Amino acid sequence: MGFKILGKRVLIPERVSELVIDAPEIAQKTKPGNFVILRLSAQGERIPLTIADKDPEKGTITIVYLVVGKTTALLETFGQGDEILDVCGPLGKPTHIEKKGKVVCVGGGTGIAAMHHIAKGHAEVGNEVISIIGARSKDLLLFEQELAKFSAEVLVATDDGSKGHKGFVTDVLDNYLQANEVKEVVAVGPVPMMKAVAGVTKKFGVQTTVSLNSIMIDGIGMCGACRVSVGGEIKFACVDGPEFDAHQVDFDELMQRLRSFINQEQLSYKQFCECHGKEKK
Amino acid sequence: MPEQPPQERVKNFLEVALGYSLEDAKAEAKRCLQCKNPTCQQGCPVEVDCKTFIKFVAEGNLDAAYQTIKRTNSLPAVCGRVCPQEIQCEGHCKLKPTGQPIAIGRLERFVADYFYAQQKGFACAESQQTSTDLKVAAIGSGPSSLTFAGCLAAQGIKVTIFEALHEPGGVLTYGIPEFRLPKTIVQQELKGLEAMGVEIKTNYVVGATLNLDDIFAQGYKAIFIGVGAGLPKFLNIPGENLIGVYSANEYLTRVNLMRAYKFPEYDTPLPEGKEVVVIGGGNVAMDAARTALRLGAKQVSIVYRRTQKEMPARLEELHHALEEGVTLKTLCSPVEFKGNGEGRLTHLLVQKMELGEPDSSGRRRPIPIEGAFEQIPTDLAIIAVGTRSNPLLLRVTPELKLNKWGYIEVDPDTGETSIPNVFAGGDIVTGAATVVLAMGAGRVAAKAVAKRLLG
Numbered sequence: 001m002g003f004k005i006l007g008k009r010v011l012i013p014e015r016v017s018e019l020v021i022d023a024p025e026i027a028q029k030t031k032p033g034n035f036v037i038l039r040l041s042a043q044g045e046r047i048p049l050t051i052a053d054k055d056p057e058k059g060t061i062t063i064v065y066l067v068v069g070k071t072t073a074l075l076e077t078f079g080q081g082d083e084i085l086d087v088c089g090p091l092g093k094p095t096h097i098e099k100k101g102k103v104v105c106v107g108g109g110t111g112i113a114a115m116h117h118i119a120k121g122h123a124e125v126g127n128e129v130i131s132i133i134g135a136r137s138k139d140l141l142l143f144e145q146e147l148a149k150f151s152a153e154v155l156v157a158t159d160d161g162s163k164g165h166k167g168f169v170t171d172v173l174d175n176y177l178q179a180n181e182v183k184e185v186v187a188v189g190p191v192p193m194m195k196a197v198a199g200v201t202k203k204f205g206v207q208t209t210v211s212l213n214s215i216m217i218d219g220i221g222m223c224g225a226c227r228v229s230v231g232g233e234i235k236f237a238c239v240d241g242p243e244f245d246a247h248q249v250d251f252d253e254l255m256q257r258l259r260s261f262i263n264q265e266q267l268s269y270k271q272f273c274e275c276h277g278k279e280k281k
Numbered sequence: 282m283p284e285q286p287p288q289e290r291v292k293n294f295l296e297v298a299l300g301y302s303l304e305d306a307k308a309e310a311k312r313c314l315q316c317k318n319p320t321c322q323q324g325c326p327v328e329v330d331c332k333t334f335i336k337f338v339a340e341g342n343l344d345a346a347y348q349t350i351k352r353t354n355s356l357p358a359v360c361g362r363v364c365p366q367e368i369q370c371e372g373h374c375k376l377k378p379t380g381q382p383i384a385i386g387r388l389e390r391f392v393a394d395y396f397y398a399q400q401k402g403f404a405c406a407e408s409q410q411t412s413t414d415l416k417v418a419a420i421g422s423g424p425s426s427l428t429f430a431g432c433l434a435a436q437g438i439k440v441t442i443f444e445a446l447h448e449p450g451g452v453l454t455y456g457i458p459e460f461r462l463p464k465t466i467v468q469q470e471l472k473g474l475e476a477m478g479v480e481i482k483t484n485y486v487v488g489a490t491l492n493l494d495d496i497f498a499q500g501y502k503a504i505f506i507g508v509g510a511g512l513p514k515f516l517n518i519p520g521e522n523l524i525g526v527y528s529a530n531e532y533l534t535r536v537n538l539m540r541a542y543k544f545p546e547y548d549t550p551l552p553e554g555k556e557v558v559v560i561g562g563g564n565v566a567m568d569a570a571r572t573a574l575r576l577g578a579k580q581v582s583i584v585y586r587r588t589q590k591e592m593p594a595r596l597e598e599l600h601h602a603l604e605e606g607v608t609l610k611t612l613c614s615p616v617e618f619k620g621n622g623e624g625r626l627t628h629l630l631v632q633k634m635e636l637g638e639p640d641s642s643g644r645r646r647p648i649p650i651e652g653a654f655e656q657i658p659t660d661l662a663i664i665a666v667g668t669r670s671n672p673l674l675l676r677v678t679p680e681l682k683l684n685k686w687g688y689i690e691v692d693p694d695t696g697e698t699s700i701p702n703v704f705a706g707g708d709i710v711t712g713a714a715t716v717v718l719a720m721g722a723g724r725v726a727a728k729a730v731a732k733r734l735l736g
Contacts, residue, residue: 007410008633025485025490025491029490029491030610039447041547043540043543043547043548044547044548045539045547045549046447046549047538063574070546070548073496086483086484086485087446087489088445088446088484088486089448089486089489089490090489090490091486091489131377166469214673217531217534217535217539217549218445218446218534220445220446220486220489220671221511221512221515221671221672221673222455222511222512222513222530222534222671223465223528223530223531223534223535224512224513224515224527224528224530224531225527225531227522228522229522234515234517234521234522237513239512239671239673253624255523256524256624257522257524257624258621259524259623259624260524261550264544264545264549264550264551267545268544268545268548269549271545
């Protein structure tokens with residue numbers, strides 16, 4: 001008995017999709033910042049994915065994934081009506097949200113979807129949310145309209161200048177912080193982006209929260225694969241996080257650890273693509 | 282009992298001990314003195330009536346032997362394999378002083394295996410008509426919860442087990458390797474429980490998907506918390522987050538639960554290592570070391586800061602590991618993991634130690650020999666120095682009283698926690714211990730729950 005996919009929306013063809021999954025008990029408990037662990041088949045690995053949204057009344061959770069390897073490539077072959085074998089959650093500590101004033105939420109790439117749920121949580125308690133999102137070009141921007149529903153402003157940066165500021169989200173953030181008093185910055189995206197955001201906000205002394213995407217197996221604290229150094233101490237992203245004080249995180253170590261199984265991951269993906277007659281991207 | 286020769290078994294994951302034949306078993310059982318006042322049963326945390334079942338084996342009545350064991354032990358095929366019998370039933374055997382106690386564990390294993398091999402079905406495990414309105418829940422599906430469930434199911438109470446992972450069994454599934462406890466054995470025991478009406482729901486993290494109040498709201502009359510210990514301890518030394526340094530929990534979970542040894546047929550990658558160091562001297566360290574050997578390591582060393590004599594592992598496990606070629610680096614205390622430019626592990630630096638005066642544990646305290654260090658080349662280090670309590674359920678249940686180590690406090694006579702009708706047992710109460718002690722705790726709680734519900 002798996003978890004049925006009730007809807008699929010392709011956000012960027014063959015790269016990023018959104019799934020709405022029937023998981024009433026998980027939806028009931030999900031808070032911003034939580035993630036789930038998925039397993040697609042009996043031979044499958046367990047992968048963590050941040051919950052991008054929920055609808056407790058309909059009993060659904062929404063996830064957004066980027067095709068980066070075998071498991072996400074396999075997931076991309078799933079469609080409406082298909083079942084995901086295992087969905088486990090909601091895991092991780094929820095985002096600490098309190099009414100405080102102006103909060104800037106920065107999202108990069110697929111991280112925008114994960115950031116969306118956190119930003120929405122801040123908006124719901126009455127914080128003024130400024131969303132800053134970035135991608136290589138405008139076709140790769142996600143969730144712009146969804147964020148616009150509750151954000152005071154949605155600021156955009158693209159590498160190629162096809163929309164908004166030409167350059168990085170950190171440029172936009174830097175400008176914004178120079179002109180505005182901000183209580184907290186939240187950043188979710190590729191590790192280099194989160195590291196750069198932490199660098200910018202440190203200058204301004206603004207409290208900053210990042211959501212980390214370490215390698216995980218069980219996601220419930222048992223293995224320690226997801227450990228990260230935060231303020232010089234070992235923390236487990238799955239039970240102590242996934243959100244941490246950005247100014248305390250050792251991002252370089254995290255980047256290195258994400259490459260732990262790079263060879264095996266590439267082999268696995270290559271075999272999958274060969275079996276499915278696809279070009280590896 | 283016959284065993285696979287070491288040089289062969291390091292190339293496979295098949296069981297080391299091959300088990301008795303019927304003749305062997307009968308002959309061993311006939312050696313039993315059938316004492317008037319047997320002490321073996323007192324040595325057993327789940328109070329197996331050893332004397333009676335051994336008598337049935339001697340008579341060749343294996344069905345009766347099985348039923349005798351199963352009356353108090355929900356997992357006989359597991360216990361026959363992984364219990365430390367030398368300090369339990371066999372340790373209390375009146376023949377112990379002769380150096381030849383009855384091999385009770387091996388007989389138990391034989392009886393369980395024989396029973397399953399005959400495919401007797403599981404209904405005969407004395408299940409009664411399961412009551413529809415009396416239901417209780419267990420959290421976690423390791424040995425304590427399975428025992429709790431088995432005891433209550435046998436009395437007609439419906440038990441639902443909530444398991445966080447995708448596969449049930451707890452440590453029996455993710456922790457103990459195939460060569461010590463074949464997964465088919467675990468599955469048989471699970472099927473046996475299911476046939477008695479026990480329901481197992483996977484992917485339920487209690488503390489996340491559900492909390493205790495939700496479970497009570499679903500009509501469960503009592504809850505048993507058997508979630509095991511959990512978070513692996515690390516050493517807090519430099520370089521510990523280098524690629525190539527793993528907790529034993531991660532290494533064993535990848536191999537056992539996720540079948541990483543069959544990568545890429547299975548998706549989960551296997552941490553590969555040619556020169557492996559395992560840090561720690563307990564059973565988990567032995568399991569990790571022997572697993573690494575079987576997965577192609579050229580050299581596996583166990584690094585331990587005291588001497589072989591102080592190692593907490595069962596003698597049999599240590600003996601098997603040594604036979605298979607694991608080497609011991611005793612009186613060595615890890616100081617730093619060193620890596621290359623890519624952040625991959627290359628060496629473990631250890632401080633040489635010597636034994637000083639006995640410490641509070643009664644064991645001689647290891648003290649550093651000044652200036653004596655050694656660099657051990659290694660590409661895979663596995664840390665097996667214990668676990669601490671898992672916070673997931675505890676932090677959303679502040680009413681649950683904990684002891685100073687962060688484990689759940691219970692009434693020793695009933696296993697009941699500070700919350701009425703919530704019981705707990707196993708590693709989440711005692712800290713990391715053995716399968717059978719967890720089972721004993723499950724049995725204590727089951728008795729208390731049965732008394733309360735059935736009167």
